[in-house]
Amino acid sequence: MTAPLEQRAVAELMTRDLLTIAEDESVLMAWELMCKADVHHLPVTDVEGGFLGVVDAQTLTSAWNVTAPREARRPVTTLLPSRRPAAVRPQAAVAEAARAMLEAGWDYAPVTDEHGALVGLITAHDLIAALAGVHREIRPRTGGMPSLYRVEPVLPQPPAHPGHSE
Template structure:
């Protein structure tokens, strides 16, 4: 077990999650929900077509704005759920108390970590802070490149024939 300096002396770079699942700005709210469920995450950074960081969709916002009576709302772009005021971010060198203050001031349970050009380099959640405080933080892999690993999952829908085979449910993947 490695020893760390006191939490208040550590930086965002030491606690942030670097390997992030993202969603494209053109994707739907329904796709965001599917990604969160499949990946078991509560926060999805949103990127433009060039990979630029636009904001974060969180599960709380998604579920609080869900309208089952209007199915078309599920097809609207995820950008409709991004907050109007500019997103609060921190730099990798921000101390953990500064990260916690940023979360409190923004009223969120997460804060994106961006570089000096506004590019997303990581994300810190309240869970990360609590885990670090409890001494149970996850191991952060060393960086091998200048960019974080960003993943995008595409849904694969069954063909019409197999989806309507008369069994009443879809088979295994």
């Protein structure tokens, strides 16, 4: 018999294989990665792979300024919240993660090990899926950071006029 949802361990529901973005990448790169990978949360890491925070789709879209394309080139760290999200441990009860999300006002909670290293992310979507009885296979972590394919965003250029050379 499975334990009630609120008593289950966060490790049973969290996403382990995370797509991350480096702190020196641009807001535009974050947008591209989220769109290409169809994710709503993008953990940001420092040069050593340390966890800095999470950029979510809501923050990204609310900060997007169509009239200032150069703003898209600013570092993704400019979108990180001023306070770090309250992290939970993999062995914590799901109820603890839900409380951390509610108290922070976010729809996610980072999951870190005893050294503060990011090992997963639990989201409101994960909680709703579990409540609905949707079970997904959670593969064991393969070690190291997940594969990250580099996407090079390109801002659109105005069309060239016929008869004019550049």
